[in-house]
Amino acid sequence: MSLIVMKFGGSSVGTTERMGRVAQRIIEKKLQGDRVVVVVSAMGDTTDDLIDKANEINDNPPSREMDMLLTTGEQISVALLSMAIHKLGHEAKSYTGWQAGIVTEDVHAKARISDISPDRVFAALNQGSIVIVAGFQGMTESGEITTLGRGGSDTTAVALAAAIKADVCEIYTDVDGIYSTDPRIVKCARKLNVISYDEMLELAHLGAAVLHPRAVEYAKHNKVNLVVRSSFTHNEGTLVREDAEMEQGVVVRGIAFDKNVARISVLGVEDLPGVLAKMFGALANQGIDVDIIVQSGVLDGKADFSFTVSLADRGRAIDVLAGIKNEVPYRETTYEEGLVKVSIVGAGMVSNPGVAAKMFEAISNVGVSIKLVSTSEIKVSCVISAEPVHDVVRALHTAYGLDTAETAFVGGPQDRR
Amino acid sequence: MSLIVMKFGGSSVGTTERMGRVAQRIIEKKLQGDRVVVVVSAMGDTTDDLIDKANEINDNPPSREMDMLLTTGEQISVALLSMAIHKLGHEAKSYTGWQAGIVTEDVHAKARISDISPDRVFAALNQGSIVIVAGFQGMTESGEITTLGRGGSDTTAVALAAAIKADVCEIYTDVDGIYSTDPRIVKCARKLNVISYDEMLELAHLGAAVLHPRAVEYAKHNKVNLVVRSSFTHNEGTLVREDAEMEQGVVVRGIAFDKNVARISVLGVEDLPGVLAKMFGALANQGIDVDIIVQSGVLDGKADFSFTVSLADRGRAIDVLAGIKNEVPYRETTYEEGLVKVSIVGAGMVSNPGVAAKMFEAISNVGVSIKLVSTSEIKVSCVISAEPVHDVVRALHTAYGLDTAETAFVGGPQDRR
Numbered sequence: 064m065s066l067i068v069m070k071f072g073g074s075s076v077g078t079t080e081r082m083g084r085v086a087q088r089i090i091e092k093k094l095q096g097d098r099v100v101v102v103v104s105a106m107g108d109t110t111d112d113l114i115d116k117a118n119e120i121n122d123n124p125p126s127r128e129m130d131m132l133l134t135t136g137e138q139i140s141v142a143l144l145s146m147a148i149h150k151l152g153h154e155a156k157s158y159t160g161w162q163a164g165i166v167t168e169d170v171h172a173k174a175r176i177s178d179i180s181p182d183r184v185f186a187a188l189n190q191g192s193i194v195i196v197a198g199f200q201g202m203t204e205s206g207e208i209t210t211l212g213r214g215g216s217d218t219t220a221v222a223l224a225a226a227i228k229a230d231v232c233e234i235y236t237d238v239d240g241i242y243s244t245d246p247r248i249v250k251c252a253r254k255l256n257v258i259s260y261d262e263m264l265e266l267a268h269l270g271a272a273v274l275h276p277r278a279v280e281y282a283k284h285n286k287v288n289l290v291v292r293s294s295f296t297h298n299e300g301t302l303v304r305e306d307a308e309m310e311q312g313v314v315v316r317g318i319a320f321d322k323n324v325a326r327i328s329v330l331g332v333e334d335l336p337g338v339l340a341k342m343f344g345a346l347a348n349q350g351i352d353v354d355i356i357v358q359s360g361v362l363d364g365k366a367d368f369s370f371t372v373s374l375a376d377r378g379r380a381i382d383v384l385a386g387i388k389n390e391v392p393y394r395e396t397t398y399e400e401g402l403v404k405v406s407i408v409g410a411g412m413v414s415n416p417g418v419a420a421k422m423f424e425a426i427s428n429v430g431v432s433i434k435l436v437s438t439s440e441i442k443v444s445c446v447i448s449a450e451p452v453h454d455v456v457r458a459l460h461t462a463y464g465l466d467t468a469e470t471a472f473v474g475g476p477q478d479r480r
Numbered sequence: 481m482s483l484i485v486m487k488f489g490g491s492s493v494g495t496t497e498r499m500g501r502v503a504q505r506i507i508e509k510k511l512q513g514d515r516v517v518v519v520v521s522a523m524g525d526t527t528d529d530l531i532d533k534a535n536e537i538n539d540n541p542p543s544r545e546m547d548m549l550l551t552t553g554e555q556i557s558v559a560l561l562s563m564a565i566h567k568l569g570h571e572a573k574s575y576t577g578w579q580a581g582i583v584t585e586d587v588h589a590k591a592r593i594s595d596i597s598p599d600r601v602f603a604a605l606n607q608g609s610i611v612i613v614a615g616f617q618g619m620t621e622s623g624e625i626t627t628l629g630r631g632g633s634d635t636t637a638v639a640l641a642a643a644i645k646a647d648v649c650e651i652y653t654d655v656d657g658i659y660s661t662d663p664r665i666v667k668c669a670r671k672l673n674v675i676s677y678d679e680m681l682e683l684a685h686l687g688a689a690v691l692h693p694r695a696v697e698y699a700k701h702n703k704v705n706l707v708v709r710s711s712f713t714h715n716e717g718t719l720v721r722e723d724a725e726m727e728q729g730v731v732v733r734g735i736a737f738d739k740n741v742a743r744i745s746v747l748g749v750e751d752l753p754g755v756l757a758k759m760f761g762a763l764a765n766q767g768i769d770v771d772i773i774v775q776s777g778v779l780d781g782k783a784d785f786s787f788t789v790s791l792a793d794r795g796r797a798i799d800v801l802a803g804i805k806n807e808v809p810y811r812e813t814t815y816e817e818g819l820v821k822v823s824i825v826g827a828g829m830v831s832n833p834g835v836a837a838k839m840f841e842a843i844s845n846v847g848v849s850i851k852l853v854s855t856s857e858i859k860v861s862c863v864i865s866a867e868p869v870h871d872v873v874r875a876l877h878t879a880y881g882l883d884t885a886e887t888a889f890v891g892g893p894q895d896r897r
Contacts, residue, residue, distance in 0.1 A: 079536040113556070119496040121563040128566070131574050132559035135552035139530070142549035146538040149545070157548050162623055183623070206579055206600070 065230040066188075067092060070102040070198065070220035075235055075294045076140055077107030079147075086147035088235070088294065093153060093193055100184060100194045100227065102220040103144055105136025126171035130200075130210045134160070137197035137216070145195050155193040158183065161202030163194075164226075165219065169203045173212030176201060176219075179226035196223060214275020221278045225285035232287050233300070236273045239293035240301035241266060243465045244318040248453050251466045255316065257302045262316045263289075265408040265442045279303065306410075314418055315409040315463035318456055322449060324354075324402045325377040326434065328369040329384060331394025334361050338391050342368070345387050351376045354404070355437040355446065365394070369435060371446060374400065402434065403452045406444040407459060419443045425462040429454050482647040483605075484509060487519040487615070487637035492652055492711045493557055494524030496564075503564035505652070505711065510570060510610055517601060517611045517644065519637040520561055522553025543588035547617075547627045551577070554614035554633070562612050572610040575600065578619030580611075581643075582636065586620045590629030593618060593636075596643035613640060631692020638695045642702035649704050650717070653690045656710035657718035658683060660882045661735040665870050668883045672733065674719045679733045680706075682825040682859045696720065723827075731835055732826040732880035735873055739866060741771070741819045742794040743851065745786040746801060748811025751778050755808050759785070762804050768793045771821070772854040772863060782811070786852060788863060791817060819851065820869045823861040824876060836860045842879040846871045 069089060076082045093099050113132050117124045124132075141157035148155035164180035187194045198216025201209050211218050217234060224232035239254060241263065246252035258266070260283035267276050273291055282289045282303065292300025332338060339358075346353055356370040372380050377398060384396050405426075412418045419436075422443050426433055431454075435446040447455060460466055486506060493499050510516050530549050534541045541549075558574035565572035581597035604611045615633025618626050628635050634651060641649035656671060658680065663669035675683070677700035684693050690708055699706045699720065709717025749755055756775075763770055773787040789797050794815060801813055822843075829835045836853075839860050843850055848871075852863040864872060877883055 079533060082537060116496060116556075116560060117563055120499060120560055121567040124563040125566050128559045128562045128574055131562070131576075132556060135555045135559075138552045138555075139533075139549060142545045142552075143533060143537055145545045145548070146534055146541040149542055150538040157545055159548075159625070162625075208576070208579075 065097045066100075066227060067097045068100045068102060068220050068224040068227075068229045068232040069235060070216060070233065071104070071235045071294060072216065073104040073107055073110070073140075074237060076103055076144060079143070082106075082143055082147045083150075085235075085294065086144060086151055089148060089193060090151055090153050098188050100188070100196065100223060100229070101144065102196050102198045102216055102223060103137065103140040104198050104216040105133075106140050106143075109136040109139065127207065130171045130208050133210055134197070134200040134208050137199055141195045141197045148193055148195075153193060154191060155195055156187045157195040157197070158187075159197050160200035160219065161206075161208065163196040163223070165196075165201035165222070167201035167203055167209045167211065169205065169207065169209075171207075171209055174201060174203070174209035176211065176222045179222055181223065181226050184223070184227060214277045217275040217278030218281055221281045221285070221287050221289065224287045225281070230288070231290055232282070233290045233292060234274055234278075235292060235294035237293065237295065238273055238291075239296055239298040240291050241273070241303075242317070244456055244460055245320070249318075249457050249460045252460070253465065254298075255301045256299070257304065258316055259306060259410050260303060261441055262408050262410055263303045265406065265439075266317050266319050274303075313409070313464070314411040314415045315407045315459075315465065316411075317408050318459050318463075318465070319406045319408060320452055320456055321404045321406075322452070323374050324371050324404045324446060325374050326369055326371050326399040326402055326446065327377065327380055327384075328367060328397045328399075329393050329395075330367045330397065331365045332368060333392045334364050334366050335392075339368075341387065341391050342384070343370075345383050345391075346372075346380060349379060349383050351380050351383065355435050355444065357435050357437075371402070371404065371435065399434075401449045402446050403449040404444050404446050405452065405455055405459065406442050407463065408442050409463075410441050412443070413440045421462055422459065425458045426455055429458050431455055482514045483517075483644060484514045485517045485519060485637050485641040485644075485646045485649040486652060487633060487650065488521070488652045488711060489633065490521040490524055490527070490557075491654060493520055493561060496560070499523075499560055499564045500567075502652075502711065503561060503568055506565060506610060507568055507570050515605050517605070517613065517640060517646070518561065519613050519615045519633055519640060520554065520557040521615050521633040522550075523557050523560075526553040526556065544624065547588045547625050550627055551614070551617040551625050554616055558612045558614045565610055565612075570610060571608060572612055573604045574612040574614070575604075576614050577617035577636065578623075578625065580613040580640070582613075582618035582639070584618035584620055584626045584628070586622065586624065586626075588624075588626055591618060591620070591626035593628065593639045596639060598640065598643050601640070601644060631694045634692040634695035635698055638698045638702070638704050638706065641704045642698070647705070648707055649699070650707045650709060651691055651695075652709060652711035654710065654712065655690055655708075656713055656715040657708050658690070658720075659734070661873055661877055662737070666735075666874050666877045669877070670882060671715075672718045673716070674721065675733055676723060676827050677720060678858055679825050679827055680720045682823065682856075683734050683736050691720070730826065730881070731828040731832045732824045732876075732882065733828075734825050735876050735880075735882070736823045736825060737869055737873055738821045738823075739869070740791050741788050741821045741863060742791045743786055743788050743816045743819055743863065744794065744797055744801075745784060745814045745816075746810050746812075747784045747814065748782045749785060750809045751781050751783050752809075756785075758804060759801070759808050760787075762800050762808075763789075763797060766796060766800050768797050768800065772852050772861065774852050774854075788819070788821065788852065816851075818866045819863050820866040821861050821863050822869065822872055822876065823859050824880065825859050826880075827858050829860070830857045838879055839876065842875045843872055846875050848872055 145155040145157040166178040167174035198219040243253045289303040354371045359367045562572040562574040583595040584591035615636040659669045706720040771788045776784045
């Protein structure tokens, strides 16, 4: 008998009919003899509809009141899911975040969970009930209703799993696991059976819609076993856990790529103390995330910088740079779009020399030139032109031996969207 | 500086635009220097929509889960209304029922308020904030979310007013007060400036959509001054309070009528011990409300009974009687539709003999015969044919001196719907 947390996202419960299928899925687990705690998001477009309504009334609503408003979305979900389970003849009880004992910092819109007192969850489990908890929400010590921000329901599930010492936290989604790369592009992309927290974080772009990085970090910190699996099939899914065992010869676990990249270069920057801090501080203040940063050598007291930002931030980034030209004198800015960042990820990389060299070689063999490079202990990223990216990903998939199925291939590209 | 509770129903906040008008109204009160607590119902059709969704999933959902579901309606209202007030530059804080300290019995769907701990309400008022509380809901001692059933938001408003010792509890609605009779029928129907709790309860049919009887009883018990007034005009409204002063010559305060009446007669009932208890017990068990009951004298050990029920219950009532014919032997049942119950209501009636006689005379002068009569200390009701009812109401309005305006007539029939 296991203690299991099952988390279902908004699209899994988007209609009353889907709600019924999820109820069935939960009951199957219960009938296996497991004790089950379910975390649910708001149904389909509920949250967006509520935000639209708020904006009709106030284009800048107080975040306290937004939290009051948005938390109703998950409360509706848990009540309806409980009704669906009752309809199928099983006992279930729904709880809001605060009823489940989820205490957060005194911050609205993006509170962090500070404590969980799962007394009522255990009491209901001990009565043989399925427990359904509203994701994304909690309460401050002083009784204010809060939300956890993006990825909130994943975080609720992981935090609850840690608090009740669940054997596993299953994240149900519309894909059946984490893949070695995007199966729409590489036909023989393999579903990974197991992956480490760190690798999962680096592969976020392959799993961003599936599993929020914040929840992965929480799971890593609290050693919660996470499983990503499909709510439509019974395939096994991908287990995310600490120190995933090294599989024979597996150095690179997966290949991620991000098509949403722009390069900005700032040329002829005067090499004064603090110019870098000023430049990137100004960008951060405008909420612009800078990814890879490269500085070429200083010549005649002038340096050239290049960095990448998401495509959507490109215009704003250049405006910010123009606005600080007095403080950070430079000659000119240039930019380049139509780029992609390809990354190889694997915890085994650190102890295997030559992994990066093999990447550069594979890319060069496809006749593609590398514009920027960035490395970490478990990742190498290269920025290249967008248009040959599929060839590059396929070449890397082959070069690192990922085409060889480690297990029977289950699920196909049609499951992924 | 007064402490005021303002209650707005679902139609007053049915759209985001109306929400803005209500916000304006609340701010006016605040700018007069009053401290304001607002109670709001769910917007327009929200509750019905949620019920429909629940029934799609489960035709007999557990009442605990219905309460979880339905309380989101008011939570949405309070959050949006708070945003609307902020938009107009004033401070407001929304609270769910449990946040406002509303404790109920441990019953779902129709809980009664057992206690209110308004600490947070006072704290927010002391910070200069407008306080907005979700109507219709509360929490049990053990932290379960409950609803108060029909008329719940009115009851929340009155109970909060009692708990915080508010100077007045204003019920905003789409009519501008309680009238001496239906102004659509009697042109010179007067809006009453003041009325007692008991009279208000008897006049429920003139104010049923305006003020729930349960809230009136709660107000009476706790001596809360209630005002019924329009959310669309600034007219003064009707004050409902204990022992409304006798106005000179005002014996009858108002004339109510109920077109929704059917008479059932049970003829030749064997006059055995307990037959009445069996007959009306069986009707009550089926949830059929019996209003006026008349027994004619016993002849040869057989009695005739007549009673009134609402038109909708007529068929079921006759079925119930057929079902108990073995226990309660009788010769036959007959029924009559197309009836109406006309009532005169006034606390001064008890000390004024001849009030009922004047009613019978006025009705007879219109050439109408009376089928059933029922009296209480502050009311006389007559059941008559439906079709002359408007003439009868007009005749009674004149006979009891109600045509004479006690104040300038404000508002017109067009305000009433």
